Structure formats: C-alpha cells, structure tokens
Amino acid sequence: IWDVKQANSSKIEFKYFSKHLEEGFPGNLEVKVNYSLNENNELKIEYSAETDMKTHVNLTHHSFFNLEGVYKNSSILNHLLYINSDSYTPVGMDMIPDGRIEKVKDSPFDFRKATKIGERINFDDDQLKYGNGYDHNFVLNSKSVDELSAKLFDPVSGRFIEVYTNEPGLQLYSGNFLNEKTMGKKKVNYKRRSALCLETQHFPNSPNQNDFPSTILEPNEKYYSICIYKFGIEK
Numbered sequence: 001i002w003d004v005k006q007a008n009s010s011k012i013e014f015k016y017f018s019k020h021l022e023e024g025f026p027g028n029l030e031v032k033v034n035y036s037l038n039e040n041n042e043l044k045i046e047y048s049a050e051t052d053m054k055t056h057v058n059l060t061h062h063s064f065f066n067l068e069g070v071y072k073n074s075s076i077l078n079h080l081l082y083i084n085s086d087s088y089t090p091v092g093m094d095m096i097p098d099g100r101i102e103k104v105k106d107s108p109f110d111f112r113k114a115t116k117i118g119e120r121i122n123f124d125d126d127q128l129k130y131g132n133g134y135d136h137n138f139v140l141n142s143k144s145v146d147e148l149s150a151k152l153f154d155p156v157s158g159r160f161i162e163v164y165t166n167e168p169g170l171q172l173y174s175g176n177f178l179n180e181k182t183m184g185k186k187k188v189n190y191k192r193r194s195a196l197c198l199e200t201q202h203f204p205n206s207p208n209q210n211d212f213p214s215t216i217l218e219p220n221e222k223y224y225s226i227c228i229y230k231f232g233i234e235k
Contacts, residue, residue: 002033011036020053027053027219041231049223057223058202058215064175064195065161067154070185076174076196077118080153083111083170085138089203089212095131099209101139109136114153117174117196133176133193137169137203145226150198158235164228165200168213173197200227 002014011034018029034046047059068074088109089097104110108120108128121133128134142149142165150163150170163170174196180189206212217223 007034007036010038025055027051027055029055029057031059033059043229043231045227045229047223047225049217050219050221051217052219054216054218056207056215057217058206059223059225060171060199060201061227062197062199064190064197065152066195067152067157067159067161069157070188072188073191074188074194075118075191077116077121077193078155079117079196080114080155081111081117081172082114082151082153083138083172084141084147084149085170086112086141087139089137089139089169090127091130091136093130095135097137097203097205097209097212099205099211101211104138109134109138111138111150114151118193121174121193131176134172134174134196135176137171137201139203140165140168140170145228149200152196152198153234158233160232160234161198162228162230162232163198163200164226164230166224166226167200167202169201169203171197171199171201171204173199198229200225 002016005013007013014033016031020028029051031049036044045061049057087101087103090100092098108123108125140149145164145166149165153160175193178190178192180191182190184190202215203212206215
C-alpha cells in the first residue's frame with residue numbers, strides 16, 4: 001500500500017518504503033512514482049528510487065489499452081503497431097527471456113513498419129505459442145525520452161498513443177490470458193486480446209543475464225525512469 005499525495009490538479013505522487021529483504025531483495029528502498037497530465041495530452045509517469053544496499057530495481061507500468069473503445073467484441077487485433085526496435089529477447093517455455101537477443105527481421109516480431117497486431121499473431125512460431133501470442137521484450141533503438149519508442153494506432157477511431165522512454169526495453173503483451181472474468185467499463189467483461197500493454201522497462205530476467213543492461217542500483221546512486229504516453233487523433 002502506497003502513500004498518496006495530490007501534488008496539484010494535474011499531478012499525483014505515490015511513495016513506498018520497501019524494507020530490507022522484502023520479497024527477498026536486499027536494502028531499504030525508498031520509491032516514488034509521479035503521474036502527471038499536461039496540455040500536450042501526455043500522461044507522464046516518472047519513477048525514482050534510492051537504496052542503502054546494492055539491489056535490483058526495475059519498475060514499469062501495466063495499464064491495458066484498447067483504442068477502439070469499450071464494447072462487447074472490441075479487440076486490439078486490427079490496431080496498427082510500430083515499435084522502434086531491430087531486436088527482441090526470445091523466451092523459453094516458461095516465458096522468461098533466456099539471454100538471447102535476436103533480430104526481428106523476417107519474423108512475426110518485426111514492427112519497424114506499422115503492422116496489424118493480428119496479422120501474424122497466429123503464425124506457427126514457437127515464441128508465439130509459448131505465450132499464446134505476444135508477451136515479449138523488444139530492444140529499443142531509441143536512446144532518450146525525446147525519441148519515439150512505439151506508436152499504437154486504431155484506423156477506425158483515428159486514436160493513437162505514442163510511447164517515449166529512457167528505458168532500453170519495451171514489453172508488448174497482447175492480452176492473451178484475459179478470459180472474461182474481469183468486468184470493466186459499461187459492464188463489459190474483458191475477452192482474450194481485447195487490450196494490450198506497452199511496458200517500458202529494463203529487460204525481464206536481467207539479474208540472471210550478464211549480457212542484458214544491468215538493473216543494479218548502488219547506495220550512492222539514484223534510480224530514475226520515465227514513460228510518456230502521448231494521446232491524439234489522426235483524421
């Protein structure tokens with residue numbers, strides 16, 4: 001449970017203190033997350049953390065998006081997705097990255113041009129079978145929050161989301177295990193692939209993979225991560 005403070009009419013601040021060895025992680029960790037809205041239709045999420053012992057920190061945001069809107073048979077399969085990434089991290093049968101980094105070229109993971117999510121999601125591909133669809137980390141080409149990392153677009157409504165971050169990875173999850181047990185807006189139960197997540201973060205399983213960017217935070221360092229979701233309409 002986080003402590004919450006309303007900073008102003010467009011910003012809210014969450015704080016959490018994780019005690020030494022909570023969930024097995026060393027160090028007393030002080031974490032802060034700020035959510036803010038601005039006049040550019042941006043939802044900005046900023047994470048910061050400090051520790052008194054060497055530890056791992058990798059925070060992200062797990063909201064689901066569907067730009068079609070809320071109705072019974074709504075789906076993300078016709079959404080067009082662009083990801084600024086030449087490579088991704090393959091997973092094993094447990095859906096955990098196994099340390100490999102492979103090119104997206106000539107694979108169902110190539111979103112370097114805006115592509116319908118449903119176009120290749122049912123390909124006869126082991127990676128897609130393991131996760132029942134997309135649930136994979138993409139190695140971003142963007143090197144700063146000023147560069148576009150991804151864009152999701154719904155051609156029917158014209159709505160789009162642009163994603164900006166300082167993180168090296170983006171996890172795409174295509175709602176493969178939504179099973180109508182969760183009721184949302186307008187009493188609509190969320191079906192399989194009715195929404196997706198675009199999670200900016202360091203690569204999953206980084207503590208066990210020396211070739212992945214490190215998630216280590218030292219006592220004299222300050223952790224800072226930012227994710228911006230920018231919303232708009234194209235006509």
